[in-house]
Structures are given as structure tokens and as C-alpha cells.
Amino acid sequence: MKKERAGKSVKQLSGKLAYYSFHPSKLPPIPEIEIDSELTEKLIKAYRVLAILDDRAMHIPNIDLFISMYVQKEALLSSQIEGTQATLEDIFNPNISENINLDVDDVINYIKATKYAIQRLDTLPLCSRLLLETHEVLLSGVRGREKNPGEFRKSQNWIGGAGSTIKTARYIPPDVIYMQEALSDLEKYINTDGGLDDLIKIALIHYQFETIHPFLDGNGRVGRLLIVLYLLEKKVIKTPSLYLSFYLKENRIEYYDRMTAVRESGDYEQWVKFFIEGIYVSGQSAIETADELIALRNSNLERLEAENYTKRTHETMIKVFGYLEAHPIIEIGKTAKDLSLSYNTVASAVSRFEALGTLSLVNKQDRNKVYSYNDYISILRSGTELVAQ
Template sequence: MRARAGHERQNLMGELAYASFVPQPLPPDPPITLTDEGVELLIAARCHLAVLEGLAARIPNMELFISMYVRKEALLSSQIEGTQATLDDVLDPLLDVNANRDVADVVNYIRATEFALRRRAELPVCNRLIREIHAVLMEGVRGQEKYPGEFRRTQNWIGGAGSTLKNARYIPPNVEDMNAAMSALEAYMNAEEALDPLIRTALIHYQFETIHPFLDGNGRVGRLLITLFLMEKHLLSAPALYISCFLKQNRIEYYDRMSEVRRTGNYEQWIMFFLRAVAESAADAIDIIDQLYALRGKNIVKLKENTNKKQLTTLIKLFSYIEAHPIIEVKKTAEALGVSYNAAARAVGVLMEKGILEQREQVGKTRIYSYEGYLDILRKDM
């Protein structure tokens, strides 16, 4: 059965000899066969995605929630790769002066996601789009010397720090096989197929990670590919699913399940893990949207209490702003709202009195405020 997933190819000779993996093109042969448990997981994942889509369609200001979801997914996906950054780091209003290399990685992932969402209106999910996303992801950060926006031209491998081709845990396809495999994957992503789109998404993510076409950034691009393909197949209309939370919590199993496909040809066990990830991630997203929406309703009521009409206009503008920027300082906020510094400061003071904003530590002469109720919900499982 191992040949179902691929085989090893011997490269070079003598002391330099090594074996790389050559993946079989998708779909698998023999075809995917789910157990009763697998079918139940598929149904659960589809049901939860449908509920999530329903919420996204009917909740006002959903784009604000999506904006936060993109940031959380970017952070979690980067943390899987070892990036040391927090949600508060990414939302820091002084990010332009405080950003370190880890935070820059996450900010680039956010930019890559936003770029991909715009670009997909012009391109299908294809190798050109994948390379363009990678170029944005790697721009100006560590790894930028590793051919951003281009498939690798040399052999790579996966292993611990200091590992070599001799002791790597996994050696992806050599450059020639990698290019052939990416062409086959592109064809599969754009082919008509009877398999359920969720199963196809699982297969595509596995295949991309197995091919490992870049020298750096493969995991992050591969996880973004999950969202893009689900949107391409109309299972999601917006990136409201942050699957990286589940994958981070189950990181060892995540890697082990993909390794098991290469080792034994058992795609089904990977697909079941992936379906569980989608089902639980969608259920979690539904819960968080419900909590954020309930918090919003409660705080809108607070804003209207004992507030005159003229003041309410500014307060509502500030409140909408902190839903997109839950950590703020007054100067940038005033500029964003198009009001004077004093007007913004007064509005911040009112939101503090109403228990919506809290003052944080002072950075130099700059006072920082946060929408803690909102952040507490977003920080779940981080």
C-alpha cells in the first residue's frame, strides 16, 4: 500500500547519496474509502461549516470579526512554526516602532492572506497564486533570501536544528520531481472531481506539505491554501475558520498523520484527522462569533445609556474602531476617526467609565487602552 502515496528516489552517489520522496499524483489509487466514523465526521464538518456560513451571512459588521479572525489565524499558523508572538503583540498600536522579527512574520502572514483574498478574484487557486502569496509572506523578513515567490531550486529536508540529508526526518521530492508534482497538484485543484470538497481539501493540504516546494514558509502557505480552496469550492464565503488553533493544539499528531500517509499509503486516517479539525474549528468559530456578537449588543446598550445624540455619534465611531483595533492609543485613533485629539480622548474616557475600555501600561508618554472583554474572547486557546 505504501506505493499508493509515492516511492523513494535515489539521488547522487557515494558519500553524497540520499533518498527523496516522490509523491503519487492525486487522487489516490485505490480511491478513498471512508469508514462509518469517517462519514459521520464528514457530515459533522459540513454541518458546522453550513452553520458558520449562515452566521457570516446574517451578522452585521461581520467584516470586523473576519478581520480579527485573519489576525488570529495568522498568529496561530505562525506559532506552529515556532514564532514567538502574542495576539497583543500583533494588535499593538505602536507596532510600527515595536515590531520584532517574530511579529513581522505574523504581520506578513496577515498581508499574504489579505493579498490572497483580493487576488483570488482574478486567479483560480493555482501555482502562480501560490508563488505570489509566498512572495508577500517572505517580503522583508527572515527567509527572504530563500527565493521568495519562487519554487526552490535546491533540495530541502525536514528535521531538527542541525539536521542534514543524512539524518533528516523527511526529504521532500528533488527539484525535478517537485516541479512535476506541483504541476500535477495544480491540475488536481482545478479538475472536476466526484470527491467531497472537504476530502479534496485534506488531500491538497497533505500533498502540498509533502511536496514542500519552497525553502521556507511551506507550512503557512499550505494552511492558507486550506482556506482558499474551501472558498473556491463555496464552502466558505469568508476566512471565518481558523483551523490552525486545532492544528497547533494537536501539532505532533498533525505531523504524524501526514507522515503516516507517506509511510503506509493510508490517506484515510489523515482525512479523518482533518475532518475532525474542520468540525471542531468551525464549532469553535460559531461559539466565538456568538460571544463577540453578544458582547457587542451589551456594549451598544451601555453606550446609549445617559448619552446625548451628539456625543453618541462619536462614541459609536470609537466603538466600531476598537472592534477592529482592540488595543489603541489616542493620537492614531483621533486621526483614524477624523476627530480632534481632545474629542477622541473624551470618548475614550467615556468608554472607560462605561467599563468597555481599560487603561494599560503607559509607553513613554503614550497611554495605551484595550477592549479587554473582546480580547478575552479572542485569546481563547492561545
């Protein structure tokens, strides 16, 4: 395998200031991707699980709600890969707008950027303009806002640990001029039909985007969002319910090492196999999550039906339950306002949900009591737990 199949290192500056940046080759790779029996089997498994996931989505009573919850989990996981210290409970906090927390703000912006990008696909193809607009939403008003939100970089960047310099960097992306050329080539490749299978193609596109590293900040998050945007545009998936960040977070070191191996040896095949295994694992996880949420919903509705409530009380309970599925941590006053119900009406419904075991009290601050729908959060929490540093 030719060492320069994936690109080459190019000397920048001279003397003591000299360094080498990496100039990636155009896609698709030459020689072309070898599709052996192992890769074929991984593709078959991945497509099978995606078909099941799409079928499951058709049977979820409120698919938009499920997707919204999943987007929030994905935003958290993708941000955690970048070192953000936030939890699922932080994201669901009913008083989130009053709490100044930069980590949580990063995740909230990622949620906004994801929803924006998915909606924008209705009016714009997957292109540099869409990525720039998404990047602007991602970084506006949070950490990184000084890193030119909505603009490709105009200076050299590099990847390394905290305090690293261009001399100690783990990886140095292409210089600005070559970056612009590489981005143009990538945009054409994204929008060229035919050739490789779409799952292989998005594996290559994600790798190429991360290798080009076109932003001063937010490359990882935009690059992971690019995966679902591509699969949606190519109609590989029907709903945005497949996200790879859980898999990539669990295999973070391998994730970076396998991309590095492409640059160093031109071995795209090992990266593609790793990535498509991630599609399969992530699809399986999404199916299991959907099944658990459907089962939990049905169980709770059956318990509500079994109670001997008056018609009016039953209607209120159903209304509050619907709110819980969108806001699994609630504060009575805010819930009452959002549902246009009286404080006492919501308080009574919450007490009944407590008695049923659906809600648990989180704090006891008089009229600002906060309650948690623990079973629901428990299903979504998997993989989002913070590991002690």
C-alpha cells in the same frame, strides 16, 4: 494496503553523499479512498457545522471586521506552529509600525498574504501562479527574504529540528525535477471537478502540498492558507471565516505524525479523518467566537444607549466604539488622527469607556497612554497563548 500507495523513496547521489528523497504518487490515491461509516459521519458533522457558520456570518453586523480579526488570529496561530514567538497583544499594538520585532513582522506579512490571496481569487484560479504571488508577499522584507520569495525552490530541502542535516532529517521532499512534475499534477488535480467530496479532496491537497514542500521557507503557512482558498473557490464556505491552525497547533505532533504515516504506509484514510475532524472542530470554534463577539457588541451598545449622553457625545462614543472593534488596543493620539477627531474629544470618550468598564489602561506614559478592550481580546485570545519553551 500497498506500502507505495502514497509514493516511494528514491536514492539521490551516491556513496557517502547518498540520501533518499520521497516522490509522492499522483492524486487521487489508488486504490481510491475508502469511505466507511466513520468517515461518512465525520463528513456529515463537518458540513452541518459549516452551514451553521455560513448562517452566522449572515447575521454578524460587520462581517468584514469579524473576518479581519479572524484572519489576524489565524495568521498568529499559523506562525506560532512554525515557532514564531508573538502574542495577540503584539499584533494589536497601536505602535506596531515603530517597533522592530521580527516575530511580529512575520505575522503581519501573513495577514497581508492572506488578504492578498483571497482578493486574488477574484481574478485568478487557484494555481501555482497565485501561490507564488502569495509566497512573495509572505516572505518579502522579513526573515526568509533570502529564501527566494515568490519562487519555487531550485535546490533540495529537508525537514528536521534545529541544526539537522540532510543525513539526520525527519523528512526529505522530492528532488527539484520531480517536485516540478508533482506540482503540475497537483495544480491539475485542484482544478479538476468531480470525483471525491471537496472536504476529502482538500485534505489530500493539503497533505500533497506539504509532502512536495515546494518552497525553501513558508511551506506550512502557504499550505494552511491553501485550505481556506480551496474551500472558498469551491464555494464550500461563503466567507473566509474557517481556519484550521488552532486545531493543528493543539494537535501539532499528531498533525505531523499522521502525514508521515501516509508516506510510510499509504494510509490516507486515517489522515483524511483527522483532517475532517479538524474542519468540524474549527467550525465549532468559529461559531462560538462569532456568538461571543456578537453578544459582547450588543451588550456594549445597550450600555451606551442607556447612558444619558448628549447627541454629539453619543455619536462620538459610537464612532470610537467602532474603531475599538477594529483596533482593540488603542493609543489616544493615533486614534484621534485616524478618526479625524481632536485629542481631547477622544480622551473624553476613552475616559467614559473606562468608567463603563469597556477599556482598561495598559500604560501611563503621559500623552501616549495605551488602553485595551480586554473583553474583546479575551474572546480572540483563546489558543494563541505562548507556552514556555
